[in-house]
Amino acid sequence: MLTVKNLYKSYQVGKNRFDVLCGVDLAVRKGEFVxxxxxxxxxxxxxxxxxxxxxxxDSGSILLDGVELARLKEDELAEVRNRKLGFVFQDFLLLDGLSVRENILLPAILSGNINSTAEARADQLCDVFGISAIRDKYPAEISGGEKQRTAVARALINHPLLVxxxxxxxxxDSKSARAVIGTFEQAxxxxxxxxxxxxxxxxxxxxCDRVVILQDGRVRRTLEKGGMERGAFQDALLDVIREMGKE
Ligand SMILES: Nc1ncnc2c1ncn2[C@@H]1O[C@H](COP(=O)(O)OP(=O)(O)OP(=O)(O)O)[C@@H](O)[C@H]1O
Ligand SMILES: [Mg+2]
Structure with a gap:
């Protein structure tokens, strides 16, 4: 699905070079939550x-569904962004002038995919996320949790390979955070x-199934949840983060 190999990226600011990614390797398989x-x-x-x-x-490779992103031209990259990827932003970025249903359909509209199949998909997503009753409301008229569910539904409208x-x-707050995670699990x-x-x-x-911990531009640790209970996995994560902080 997604393979990142030996990825390097630095930013040049004036005379200074900041090496940010220094050989990142990771992979995400279909259906995983990482x-x-x-x-x-x-x-x-x-x-x-x-x-x-x-x-x-700068160098290294990113393969999405077998396609090397660095080889693509600008218009092909735009196509990947629109059709193969779904995005959920920190502040959700719903458009105030569009209804819930129109917000969900937006990526389909932008990629020229708007048809009865997309509309049926939007209705299915509203159903899955329990927002059918509010689908004609506007963002100003819905709760924070409903906004989150709308944002996740929007990210899924084009059947992205990867969100x-x-x-x-x-x-x-912790209650809303739980709701977002619940929505991802449902997705x-x-x-x-x-x-x-x-x-x-x-x-x-x-x-998540797996947690990748970045430090100093590299993947320093990868933790698999395996059969662990959620609480035990969180404790294990906190232990590793604490340990890394001491080093
Ligand atoms: N456009 C840019 N130009 C120059 N330096 C940048 C740019 N974007 C990010 N950086 C620098 O690269 C480093 C990594 O930034 P990045 O935003 O990827 O960190 P992050 O892990 O997402 O941090 P946070 O947890 O605070 O969001 C930082 O030191 C940042 O200052
Ligand atoms: Mg960041």
Missing amino acids: AVMGPSGSGKTTLLNCISCYTPA LADEPTGNL RQALGATIFMVTHDSYAASH
Whole structure:
């Protein structure tokens, strides 16, 4: 599904070069829910931006469904962004002038995919996420949790291969954060979605199949949940993060 190999990315600011990603290797299989954690500035968003085709990497490779992103031209990258990827942003970015249903349909409209199949898909997503009753309301008229579910439904409208989320629970209280994670789990179970999420939140990460920890531009640890209970997995994550902090 997604394979990142030996990825390097640095930023040049004036005379200074900042090496942010220094040989990142990771893979996400179809249907997996994977989290990326790591200290602030460790390159999580940069990694996500490279996978999103927003920022070109310096070297290394990103294969999405067997396609090498670095080989694609600008219009082909736009196509990947529109059709193969779904995005969930930290503040959800719903458009105020569009109804819930129209917000969900937006990526289909933007990619020229708007037809009765897309509309049926939007209705199915409203059903899965329990927002059918509010689908004609506007963002100002719905609750925070309903906004989150709308944002996740929107990310799924084009049947993306991969949903990318940067700190989707970042600004939320713990109840809303739980709701977002619940929505991702539902997306995976009911729709077979594959989700790659950057998070600081060990609670959110503890719902994932695998947690990749970035530090100093590399994957320093990978933890598999395996058959572990969620709480035990969260404890294991916290132990590893504490240990890494001491080094
Ligand atoms: N466009 C840019 N130009 C120059 N430096 C940048 C740019 N974007 C990010 N950086 C630097 O790269 C490093 C990694 O940034 P990045 O946003 O990927 O970190 P992060 O792990 O997402 O951090 P956080 O947890 O705070 O969101 C930081 O030191 C940041 O200052
Ligand atoms: Mg970030």
